[in-house]
Amino acid sequence: xxxxxxxxxxxxxxxxxxxxxxxxxxxxxxxxxxxxxxxxxxxxxxxxxxxxxxxxxxxxxxxxxxxxxxxxxxxxxxxxxxxxxxxxxxxxxxxxxxxxxx
Amino acid sequence: xxxxxxxxxxxxxxxxxxxxxxxxxxxxxxxxxxxxxxxxxxxxxxxxxxxxxxxxxxxxxxxxxxxxxxxxxxxxxxxxxxxxxxxxxxxxxxxxxxxxxx
DNA sequence: TTTGCATATGATAACCTTATCATATGCTTG
DNA sequence: CAAGCATATGATAAGGTTATCATATGCAAA
Numbered sequence: 001x002x003x004x005x006x007x008x009x010x011x012x013x014x015x016x017x018x019x020x021x022x023x024x025x026x027x028x029x030x031x032x033x034x035x036x037x038x039x040x041x042x043x044x045x046x047x048x049x050x051x052x053x054x055x056x057x058x059x060x061x062x063x064x065x066x067x068x069x070x071x072x073x074x075x076x077x078x079x080x081x082x083x084x085x086x087x088x089x090x091x092x093x094x095x096x097x098x099x100x101x102x
Numbered sequence: 103x104x105x106x107x108x109x110x111x112x113x114x115x116x117x118x119x120x121x122x123x124x125x126x127x128x129x130x131x132x133x134x135x136x137x138x139x140x141x142x143x144x145x146x147x148x149x150x151x152x153x154x155x156x157x158x159x160x161x162x163x164x165x166x167x168x169x170x171x172x173x174x175x176x177x178x179x180x181x182x183x184x185x186x187x188x189x190x191x192x193x194x195x196x197x198x199x200x201x202x203x204x
Numbered sequence: 205t206t207t208g209c210a211t212a213t214g215a216t217a218a219c220c221t222t223a224t225c226a227t228a229t230g231c232t233t234g
Numbered sequence: 235c236a237a238g239c240a241t242a243t244g245a246t247a248a249g250g251t252t253a254t255c256a257t258a259t260g261c262a263a264a
Contacts, residue, residue: 004189005182006120007196007203013111014252018104031211044253046212051201056192065210065261075188080107082184086177087106090158094109099153099221116222133241146223148242167231167240201251205264212259220251229242234235 011055016040016048020069024058025077028070113157118142118150122171126160127179130172 012018019038023029029037034045049069052058057076058069071077094100114120121140125131131139136147151171154160159178160171173179196202 002117002120002124004193004196005185006115006117007199008185008189008192009111009113009115009120010202010251011111011196011199013108013115015104015108016252018108018111022104032209041254042211043213043255047201047253050212051199054195054199055202056195062261067211075191079185079188083107083110083181086181087110089177090110091106093156093158094106094113097109097113097153097156099149100109100112100157112221118222134239143224144241145225145243149223152242164231169241207264208262210259210261213257215256216254218251218253220249222247222249224247225245227243227245229240231240232238234237 007055011051011057014048016044017052020045020048020052021057021071021076021080024069024071025080028061028068030066030068032066034069109157113153113159116150118146119154122147122150122154123159123173123178123182126171126173127182130163130170132168132170134168136171 012021016038019040020034023034023037031042031045031049034040034049035042038045049058049060053060053069057072059072061068061070114123118140121142122136125136125139133144133147133151136142136151137144140147151160151162155162155171159174161174163170163172
């Protein structure tokens, strides 16, 4: 159980994945679109999409050689919405923490 | 904003901190008690408590040379409760993800 | 069936995180 | 104030994570 939490948080404690999830909260995108929007390399985006998909946080649909990724809306979206509310309270502290700031 | 999320998740994506938080959800403990319960070294516990305190997730009260740590109940507890509900859905997938499993 | 685009994947070097060790601080009691 | 316990802290080696590079796969159109 403990470990599950850890994996869950780990999935989101990464710049690349958070950025992707952030975009997918608005609407679905193809891999290329995600690359353009983020400025990240294609393989970097693909590798991390793979992780997100494995975890069930995003889903993929094919359209020819294009692959469109979209967020699993019922579950992840509400969690992120909830966190957003709480987040402001911690902002300054989080940013000041020497352990995490690295 | 993105970075704040990252720091938040990062704080919890660590075995030691999760374990401590897990215990503090039940009731407050001193450093020594946390060491005994977890089997972790004292300095390991202290270092991580420091991080949790900086982030505002736990608070500390002194009692002589003892220091009792307790969870910030209004905020972290409800988030963890919410996550617990969603978590079961992801369990198997999370554990299967090659990227996170490492 | 060749070329080109869209995406995936394996290996690994560079980077980041963590636990540990050694030591410091700070009560508290004899 | 000396000794002992409770806890904190700095430095760093060991371990873990990530981005990147090179390359593969797979579709699509000429």
